[in-house]
Amino acid sequence: MRLFSNSIFLNLVTALLLVMSPVLADEKEVVVKDLSYGVALYNFYQDKYFSAINELLVARETRPGTRQLDDNELLLGSLYLSYGLQQEADRIFKVLVDEKTSPYTRDRAWFNLAKLQYQLGLIHDASLALQHIQDTLPENRDAERLNLLTNIYLQEQQYDKALETVSEFRGSSAWEDYAEFNLGVTLAKQGRIEEGTSLLDTVGKIDPATPELAALRDKANLALGFAFMRMDQPQQAGDAFRRVRLNGPLSNKALLGIGWAWNVQQQYKQALVPWLELQTRSPLDPAVQESLLAIPYTMEKIDKPKLALVNYTKANKYYEEQLQELERTITAIQNGELLRALRPSNLGDETALSIYHSKLPKSITVPYIYTLLASEQFQLALNNYQDLLYLQYVLGRWGRYLPAFNLMLQERRRAYQQKLPEVTGDVRLKQLQRLQRERDQLAAEVTRIEEQQDMLALATDEELDTIDLLQSIKQRLDTLSGKTDTSEELAKYRLFYGIVYWEIGSDYVPRTWQLKKQLKELDQALADARAANTSLQAAWSKAPVRFEGFSSRIKGQDNRINRLQQQVQNALNEQQHIIQSLALQEVYQQRERLKAYQVRAKFAQARLYDTMSKNMEASKPESKTDRP
Amino acid sequence: MRVKRIKQTLLFMLASLWLTTVFAANPPAKEAVQQKNLNKKIESLKEEVLQLNRDLFILEEDLLFPANTQFSVFLSVDAAQLFSLDSVQLRIDDKVVANHLYTERELQALKRGGVQRLYIGNLPSGKHELVAFFTGQGPSQRDYRRGTTIVIDKTTEPQFVELKITGNTTKEQPEFTVKVWE
Structure with a gap:
């Protein structure tokens, strides 16, 4: 077994993580109404606190009337708290509880404020802040509140109130186990052994769903074992020690404890079993180091002085070797080896x-x-x-x-x-007035056509050619009139002329509509051109001011x-x-x-x-x- | 006799425990005080660097992406059970402007309600075609590749577009939509 493995280390640290976890908006209720809020959450969920805070600060500066102002501020306060900016967090939460925010926001702000004040050691203020919370917290967050309240009572040495609070937990929550553990340890230390051990026994028998809870269960059993030893109940102590996982970070201490529990019961040979198991483990662990003395001590008890002497000699040799190793470690730390190892390989990540x-x-x-x-x-x-x-x-x-x-x-x-x-001299920019005049003339012509029902004005070139042709035919027919019989040709002329006129006339309405549509498009194009021109003129005229603005913003940075x-x-x-x-x-x-x-x-x-x-x-x- | 032996053993044990606990458990007080003082300095430094970062971040955005041409694309996921995103490619007017391959951490952040800023750039006023291709795993762990297209009308104001992966629960299929934020 590797004692110094990442997984065991994770067990130790994750227990810390749960207790110190940052205060957040409740995830199941996350509704993104503002993109900045969503982006800040995206960064926050990846532990990018700096970027998440920056996102909200930029939004506050550039888009002050954001849709999700209270949520943004609540999240920003929580992020400040996680990032160690307690003063800023305090300022935000105090604003949120004072202003006319929703009960949802206010409850979370009070809760965050209570956590912050507890961290700052302002226990009484934390207690007062918790009293303002109404009933909008979801079950798990409420369990966290009860855990915080229990800790407050423990700090204030109001143990009966702490016991009362622990009994208020509903449903199953890891916070309940943490509260019971803290209370159990404190009561045992205060001499209220029975109440303390009873609570520790409960935590020591939980079915752990997570690595953090498994670590907590181990801690409870270890504390319980030591409490029973102090109460001179070695058998119960042994039972508690045996419930500690054999591969967990506290297993060595538990094995040492099991040995002592047997030893107190004068079961010396049985005491040697866990201690000899410790000899197979890393000799750097304090429990293993202690067992090096405990083994020969017990051998003396069972009248094996020669074996005891051999083991004392072995322990001596080992201690000497370790002392030399420690000297090398001291030199490495002094030379900055540890600091170099603690630097992230990629600082930008x-x-x-x-x-x-x-x-x-x-x-x-x-x-x-x-x-x-x-x-x-x-x-x-x-x-x-x-x-x-x-x-x-x-x-x-x-x-x-x-x-x-x-x-x-x-x-x-x-x-x-x-x-x-180039821009100021561009002739295209000066054509707008002329184009507008032409447009106005065109609009007047459309009005005239409509008023006079001038269908021919809307004839196509082909139709006009046909009309021209028909008119020249009519002139020739007029010339021949009286000289020859042209009645048949005249009838045909009238027919064709009628057809052409009928075609132009029947298409008059759609042609007028088309013309008006084109006029509208022209109006839009002219409006766009005028807007672009205005924007361009403004951009060019404001450019020097903008450049100056940028200059002054860069200057001094x-x-x-x-x-x-x-x-x-x-x-x-x-x-x-x-x-x-x-x-x-x-x-x-x-x-x-x-x-x-x-x-x-x-x-x-x-x-x-x-x-x-x-x-x-x-x-x-x-x-x-x-x-x- | 038994009591004497127990006491003797307990004394040995307590002496040993004293060594392991007292030497190991007490956090160094001098360092705790030094750390407390330093924490105040660090808090103030963090605050100042955050302010500087904010100012320069806004300055950089104003310089690189002026308001009249600024165009941003965001991505969000609301169908984690129906689609597990591997990558996304974004094209504007048939030109690839962004490619992103997701890490597990980023996916988790999206699933929990985070919104990713996928792209920020400049676009002139007028109509532009935006195409996004998503690859990942759909229902029943099948490989999935889908695209979505939208024609946007860029004005002279900054424009924000959100690509949303949502779930159609009746069809049991993911859906890819686009929302233009006003």
């Missing part, structure tokens, strides 16, 4: 900057600071470190972009200066970036120092512990040598000199 780091860094120090890495204090320090690195990345990127913005602006200015004479870069670097140095310091202290504590174990092992070794040599002396036959 915001998704790698998860709030909870579920993967172990690739560092030789990991086996020695494994528990520290999963602790809340270290995780928060690591978040800060990686957040600062990301801020450094963002500032560096803008620092590189700014010259490009300036260049872009210069190019646009140059292009504007070059094109200005490099100083702002440089100043922030320096401040971020200083904060980064401080944060690195804290991380190194935490890691070193963890290793120093292990060194102290190992030294203490070593002293005890050496003392026991010396004592055993002494006893054994005295026994040997006592059992020796009398010296030869004494012989006769």
Whole structure:
């Protein structure tokens, strides 16, 4: 079994995750009425807090009258809270609870405010904030509220109220298990052993649906086992310890506990079984290190001093080796090996900057600071470190972009200066008035045709040709009139003339409609052209002002970036120092512990040598000199 | 005798536990104080960098995508059970302007109600044809490739178009629609 595996580490960290989980809008109720809100959610769900906040800040600046204002603000407040901007979060939630928002928004704002105040240690304020919540929270969120209320009562040492609150949970929720665990541990510590162990026993027997709950169940059983040991009930303690998973992160402590439970019952050989199992596990674990002393101690109890001596010697040798390893680890931490391992490989990948780091860094120090890495204090320090690195990345990127913005602006200015004479001199822009006059003439002609029912005005070229032809025929017929009989030709002429007129006349209405439609299209085209012209004129006339606007927006940003870069670097140095310091202290504590174990092992070794040599002396036959 | 032995054992055990717990459990107080002070500085720095980022982000958008030509395309999914998206390709006036291959994390974000900004660019006023091709897995894990087309009339205002993958529950088929935001 790999003790320092990612999966076990994940178990430790996910338990932390549930307790510290960010406060969100309720997902099942998510309705996107505003694109910025949707995009912010998309980023948030990928742990891109910086981008999600930026999306909402940009929307606030550029589109203040957004459709989903309250939701945007609620989400922004929650994001600020998750991203460690407590003051900004506080300001937003206080506005949301004061303004005339919906009960839905107000309840969530009060709830977020309560969580924030609890985080800040303002327990009484958190309690007051919870009292404002009405009944719009869904079941799981309400369970979270009850868990928070239980924690508040625990902080205020109002244990009976905490017990009452725990009994209010309805349905099944992980929050209930967390509340019962916290209350159980606190009551046991306060001497209310029976109530405490009863709660821990309940949590220790849950059917865990998630890895977090399995980890919580293990913790409950371990705490219960130690509580029973203190109550001098080793049998019950052993039962509790045995419920801890054999492959979980707490299994070594449980095995150690099982051994002690047997030991107290004077079942020394049985005590050795779990402890000998511990010998197959990583010797870096404190429980394993302790078992190295517990085994020879028990062997002495069963009158096996020689075996005990062998095991004390083995323990001594091991402690010495580990102390040397710890010295190497200390040097590695001091040389920055751990800090390098904690740097994300791709600083620009915001998704790698998860709030909870579920993967172990690739560092030789990991086996020695494994528990520290999963602790809340270290995780928060690591978040800060990686957040600062990301801020450094963002500032560096803008620092590189700014010259490009300036260049872009210069190019646009140059292009504007070059094109200005071309545009202002373009004759097409001056034709609008003439075109409008022509359009007006055309409109007047259409009106005349309609008023005078001038069908011929709408005749096609072909029809006009035919009419011309018919008219020339008529002239010839008129010339021949009286000289010859043209009555048949005249009749034909009248017939053809009638047909042509009838065709033009019957098509008059659709032709008039077509003409009016074309006139409308012409009006639209002219209106578009006028609008384009106005827009173009405005664009060109405003361009210098716009360029100036851009210039002033760019100006001074490099100083702002440089100043922030320096401040971020200083904060980064401080944060690195804290991380190194935490890691070193963890290793120093292990060194102290190992030294203490070593002293005890050496003392026991010396004592055993002494006893054994005295026994040997006592059992020796009398010296030869004494012989006769 | 038994009581004495138990006490002796408990003493040994408690001494050992004291070593493992006391040495390991106490968080370093000096670092906690340093961290608390530093947290305030970091909070203020984050706030300032966020403001700077917002200002420069808006400036960049104004420079690169002026309001009169700005055109954005978004994507959302409301039919996760009927269609699992692999990739999308976006063409405007027969020119490919965006290709996106989805990671598991992005898919989860879409399924939970997030909206992706797929494309932002410039388009002159007038009519333009927008075509989106979606590939993924449809009902019964079958490979699926579908396209949707819309002709949009770009004005001189910024324009926002949302590609929506929804589910037709009666047909048990995904549907691909386009919404132009006013």
